[in-house]
Amino acid sequence: MKVILLNGSPRGKQCTYTALEVIANRLKEHGVDSEIINVGAKAVAGCIGCASCVSAGKCFVDDGVNEFVEKMRTADGLIVGSPVHYAGASGHVTSFLDRAFYSGSSAMQGKPGAAIVSCRRGGASAAFDQLNKYFTISNMPIISSNYWNQVHGNTPEEVLRDEEGIQTMEILADNMAWILKCIQAGKDAGIELPQRPAKIKTNYIR
Secondary structure (H helix, E strand, O other), X not given: OEEEEEEOOOOOOOHHHHHHHHHHHHHHHOOOEEEEEEOOOOOOOXXXXXXXXXXXXXXXXXXXXXXXXXXXXXXXEEEEEEEEEOOEXXXXXXXXXXXXXXXXXXXXXXXXXXXXXXEXXXXXXXXXXXXXXXXXOOOOOEOOOOOOOEEEOOOHHHHHOOXXXXXXXXXXXXXXXHHHHHHHHHHHOOOOOOOOOOOOOOOOOO
């Protein structure tokens, strides 16, 4: 079993990465592999709505989105991490996710997803809510913890001193590992994902 951990921080191995590393270490204790992918340190293009991915099967911009989607095809779960910028997720990660989920949502469906956010002080719940919407539109079960998935601190050292936040990350990892094992047990028992009917789209202007 493997979980992709997506780090949407432009600052690399800082607060968001620290929280994801806590999760990765806990997943390892449960025998679940993980990989941290850093997307925030380089320029990421936003979706321009060209729909070329519909016919090509991938985004025409080659900046890591297509590679991520391919990794998700064989991964079992996804955790997205972001710093809080103006009470929202980082522009890097939203641009990345817009294109990844539009061009490659089939790689995500049925796989558990979770979001974590890192903030100095406020805006965490708004950013957390924003990221969860990628999962709820893509048939992905959302993994929770014993509080909203957030850590506080302005440095990695401060994050590690946020005892409640660290516990929240660890319990999130426990729950992700448990759900992944339940899904595998279900598959072993012959329980498959529900068949997805063709999407019905209702436009409100006739």
